Amino acid sequence: MSAVTHPRFAPRRGGAKASSWWGRAWVRAVEEAAYADRDLKHGRRLARDGAVGGIAVDSGTAFAAVVEGDDAWTTSVRVPTLDAAGISALVEVVAAESGRIAALVAGELPHTLVEHAEEAGVELLPYGSELDAQCNCDHWVAPCPHAVAVLSQIAWLVDADPFVLLTLRGLSREELLARLHKDVAAAAEVDPELEADLDTAEEAVRRVREELARAE
Structure with missing residues (x-):
């Protein structure tokens, strides 16, 4: 998997x-992760001010x-990724x-998808203790305000595109x-609705790649 x-x-x-x-839910995790309210406010201000550069997202990291x-x-x-069994369970869900795939492509994360994933032992939405951040500044505790700024903007990315959350979890x-x-392809009977959803999703992926290429 390559970073986007x-x-x-x-x-x-x-x-x-x-x-x-x-x-x-991601914002709440950031609030849980923050050591002090002043760091949280400082980081959010940096995020709102546009102080964060382009965020590179890859499996388990940003x-x-x-x-x-x-x-600068x-x-x-870093966010814990799902193991092989968790990935398979999430795909099945x-x-x-x-x-469901059409909803994800449209920028929606169905509540039932998350609930059924949890029932299968897969946690999609992180807790504050799962958000690990590092920065080369000299702040004495993590996450520092710079990390809070990045985490806050990741919330905006996840908000607009749930696939960012899935990527951070390893899928x-x-x-x-x-x-x-x-x-x-392996199924004896093909679900035409699922095939149509996949076709739509692939076209959306192509458009996203083109938009990101133009933005670089």
């Missing part, structure tokens, strides 16, 4: 919290540069109901589609 670098966010004014339920004053800091974030958009295609 998302374009830098422009400054946001008048509040910049996530709007979706899963985005807000990293970005954060500019503050005349200094390099921050990395997505394939269990037609419309990229491309791998999910490939495994679903393999399952469909």
Whole structure:
């Protein structure tokens, strides 16, 4: 899996919290991870001010540069990835109901998908203790405000595209589609709705790649 670098966010004014339920769950995890309220406020301000560069997201990790004053800091974030059994279980949960892959492509994370994943032993949404951050600044505790800024902007990415969350957990958009295609091809009876969803998802992946290429 190769990292995908998302374009830098422009400054946001008048509040910049996530709007979706899963985005807000990520925000709560960031709040749990923050050591002090002042670090949380400082990091959120940096995020709103557009101080974070393009965020590169890969399996279990994300990293970005954060500019503050005349200094630039390099921050990395780590999230525990699912093991092989967890990945297989998650793929099965997505394939269990037609419309789920289409919802993901449309930027939605069905609540039932997360619930059924949890029933299968798969935790998608992280807890604060799972968010590990490192920065080359001299802040005495992690996550530092620069890391909080990156984590806060990751909430915006997850808010807009749940596949960012899946990638951080170890299952990229491309791998999910490939495994679903393999399952469909191996099935005795092909689900036409699932095939249509996969076709739509693949076209969406192509458009996303083109947009990211233009943004570089």
